[in-house]
Every structure is written in structure tokens, then in C-alpha cells.
Amino acid sequence: MIQLTDEARAKIQSLVDAGAVRDPALRIALATGPDGEARSPMDREYAISLVEREDKQKTEIAINLDGIRVLLNLDTSTLLSGATISWSDADGGFRVETPRPSRPASPVTSTGGAGLSGPLAERVQAVFDELVNPRIAAHGGAVELVDVADDVIYVRMTGGCQGCAASALTLRQGIDRMVREEIPEVRDIVDLTDHDAGVNPYY
Numbered sequence: 001m002i003q004l005t006d007e008a009r010a011k012i013q014s015l016v017d018a019g020a021v022r023d024p025a026l027r028i029a030l031a032t033g034p035d036g037e038a039r040s041p042m043d044r045e046y047a048i049s050l051v052e053r054e055d056k057q058k059t060e061i062a063i064n065l066d067g068i069r070v071l072l073n074l075d076t077s078t079l080l081s082g083a084t085i086s087w088s089d090a091d092g093g094f095r096v097e098t099p100r101p102s103r104p105a106s107p108v109t110s111t112g113g114a115g116l117s118g119p120l121a122e123r124v125q126a127v128f129d130e131l132v133n134p135r136i137a138a139h140g141g142a143v144e145l146v147d148v149a150d151d152v153i154y155v156r157m158t159g160g161c162q163g164c165a166a167s168a169l170t171l172r173q174g175i176d177r178m179v180r181e182e183i184p185e186v187r188d189i190v191d192l193t194d195h196d197a198g199v200n201p202y203y
Contacts, residue, residue: 003084004065008094011087012068015050023053025062025069026085028076028096046076048085048094120183121148127182132175143175151187153179158193 004026012024031045053069056062060071072080083098125145133142147154155175176189 001082002063002065002070002080004068005084005086007087008085009068011094012050021050021052024050025053025056025071026094027051027055027060027071028080028085029073030076046096048096118148120151120153120185121145123183124148124153124179124186127179131178131182135174146192151185152190153186153188154190154192156192 012026015021016024027049029047031047051071056071057073060073063070063072070085080096080098083096085094085096087094128143128145136142142158144156144158145153146156179186179189
């Protein structure tokens with residue numbers, strides 16, 4: 001749930017009173033980088049603007065926060081849970097304060113070794129925690145990091161993803177893409193899931 005501070009609400013109302021907007025909506029999107037491209041969701045940098053309610057784009061969802069309409073896209077909606085939107089007079093703009101997700105303990109490798117560690121394993125785990133698992137949680141699934149060997153990572157799907165006929169597509173087009181965008185040095189992703197052991201294998 002996103003929260004709006006009293007200062008943010010007061011600023012929105014003052015802009016309405018001044019005629020800057022008639023029927024306001026607060027748009028929160030990923031900020032763009034120097035090249036004009038959207039930043040990675042991992043950067044957690046946002047661009048916030050006040051627009052007219054009717055300006056909602058097809059790629060956005062709208063939520064109502066006690067009378068204030070907020071427009072989000074998929075990336076921002078999955079990352080802003082628990083966030084607070086405030087107004088800073090010093091900065092002259094709205095800002096987002098997002099809680100950092102708590103990360104579970106590193107999983108034990110399939111060979112029974114100690115929990116995974118190292119820069120690559122930690123970066124991959126961060127992508128899983130912040131980008132991958134929040135998106136597939138709605139389907140009752142999750143992906144865990146099992147092992148890392150050089151530039152190859154080994155994963156296991158659990159929950160609703162185990163035994164799902166669409167899991168291979170999810171891995172190839174979703175998880176694989178997000179991991180490679182954030183960590184280009186990953187050469188291959190190996191799925192160690194025993195899909196035949198799923199509750200409804202290949203349903």
C-alpha cells in the first residue's frame with residue numbers, strides 16, 4: 001500500500017486551487033537516464049508528475065489513495081509496495097521513499113554446501129527478490145537461486161511454477177530477460193526444477 005504524506009496532499013490541493021490541474025492524478029514512473037532511456041527498476045529512481053486524470057496511458061494502472069488518483073506502470077507498481085510519497089519544499093518536488101525489501105538467507109546449494117555468497121550470487125539474488133519474485137507471486141510461484149558457477153546460474157522454480165507448462169516460457173522470456181538486462185555477464189541460466197513433482201505437472 002502506498003502512503004501520501006499530508007504535505008504531498010496539501011501540495012496537490014494547492015496546485016488544483018491555483019488552476020494548474022483540474023482533476024489531478026499523480027504519475028509515478030521510472031526516471032530516465034542521461035541517454036533518455038528508462039532507468040533499471042533496480043536503481044529505484046522515479047519521476048513524479050501531476051497530470052490530468054484523463055491522461056492515463058494504456059500501459060498504466062490507476063489506484064485511488066483516499067481520493068487521490070495515482071498512475072503506475074508494471075515496474076513501479078511492483079516496487080512501490082509500502083512506499084511513502086512526500087513533498088519537499090527544499091527540493092521543490094515530490095519524492096518517493098521506498099523500503100528496501102528484506103532478503104531471505106541465501107539458499108543451500110544442491111550439493112549441500114554452505115549458503116551462496118559472492119558478488120554475482122548477491123546481484124542475482126537481488127534481481128530475484130526485487131524484480132522476478134514479486135511479479136510471479138500473483139501466480140503462487142517463486143524462483144530460488146540454487147548455485148552459481150562462473151557465469152552460469154542454477155535456479156529452481158517452486159510453488160505454482162513447479163509443474164506448470166508455461167514455466168519454460170516464463171524462464172526464457174521473463175526471468176532470463178530480466179536477469180540478463182541487469183547482469184549482462186550471466187552466460188546461461190539452468191533450470192533444476194523437477195516439474196514432474198509439481199502439484200499439477202504440465203497442467
